[in-house]
Amino acid sequence: MGDVIVVGAGVVGLTTAWELCCRGISVVVIDPAPAMGASRAAAGMLAPAGEVKFQQAALYPLMKASAAEYSEFVGRLEAAVGIAAGYRRSETLLVAADRADLAELEALQTVQEAQSMPVERMSTRAARALEPALSPRISGAVRAPGDHQIDPRRLATALQVGVEASGSTFVRDSVRSVSVASRGDHSVQTASGEAISAPAVVLAAGLGLADIAGCSSSLQLPLRPVYGDILRTQLPADAPQLLERTVRGVVNGAPVYLVPREDGEIVIGATSREDFRPAPSAGGVWRLLDDARRLVPGVADLEFVEALARARPGTPDDLPYVGQVRAPSGEPVRGLFVSTGHFRHGVLLAPLAARLVSSLIAGDLPATGADASHLAAMDPHRHSAVDSSGAVARSRHERSSR
Structure with a gap:
């Protein structure tokens, strides 16, 4: 067969x-x-720099190598099937909600640079010049030009x-x-x-x-199931684009991201929990929306489309x-x-x-x-x-x- x-x-x-x-x-x-x-449920961030975590040195080369293959892989696929795969080369901004969160971004930047990942520290003013929808209360940002996205x-x-x-x-x-x-x-x-x-x-x-x-x-x-809540929202009809770049934030030490699509969809995610509960968590949904709104106040005006939870296969x-x-x-x-x-x-x-x-x-x-x-x-x-x-x-x- x-x-x-x-x-x-x-x-x-x-x-x-x-x-x-x-x-x-x-x-x-x-x-x-x-x-x-x-x-x-995946958001589709191709983010070898943005996904850096402490004490995961063995993972970094894999992330960098696969990210480097994406353009050729998608180009070959789209040419063969005549269907757009939703690949966007727009960069990622890593944003800190307050000074304590900024200290975490700075510590991660040290790891990113040690792995030769292209990142650039930015002031709040410089970040808002790129993404005016960012809150003026953020404490700073790190720019990751090599982090892209795809619609899974x-x-x-x-x-x-x-x-x-x-x-x-x-x-x-x-x-x-x-x-x-x-x-x-x-x-x-x-x-x-x-x-x-x-x-x-x-x-x-x-x-x-x-x-x-x-x-x-x-x-x-x-293998162990690690559940995550993720949200999909949509810009209202005729509303201007809220974000051009993916925004990955740290709010009170917790991660949150906003991934804008070309069609006006904005994916907001994601929680991480090991409670074996397959349905979306009300607390998780609330936390994601609240943290996303703190970084990008315009989130409050988006149309809510979907809350979804899936289990990801985790390893030790x-x-x-x-x-x-x-x-x-x-x-x-x-x-x-x-x-x-x-x-x-x-x-x-x-x-x-x-x-x-x-x-x-x-x-x-x-x-x-x-x-x-x-x-x-x-x-x-x-x-x-x-x-x-x-x-x-x-x-x-x-x-x-x-």
């Missing part, structure tokens, strides 16, 4: 399927509701069109199990009972990976799991690959993760160099250990969380 089965059709899975199709490899994508999970919903649509136009297939069903064969094709069984076989399988199902039987002997991934070190699956013996499992755990960075990291996985499948990935270093950082077995019996033991993080 296909050369590769991709389990999961979020932005990461769809981008992987698209890259495989570009290589002439036929794909079957299995997902009950493509792009309706975490990708549906439009990107997902373009990717689906591209994959289908290549002759590949979508199966709208969930996966019950994966049977790994030492020889011949692997078999994927869907919830409806259909068996689909292919020489290679990519597991890009996010948190859904835990529900797929047959993988536990080779994979022990300590915030690095994704990308690469070939290995058996308990340490030997690679032929034709079995994983790409999950991208946490807040799934849209940003999608081109890099997809290119690496497709290169592994095609067998043309260099053994050394930057790509090899990226895969080593994202090793899907880095949180597992092999005990004396040869079985893959649960990671220390996973055991201690029980």
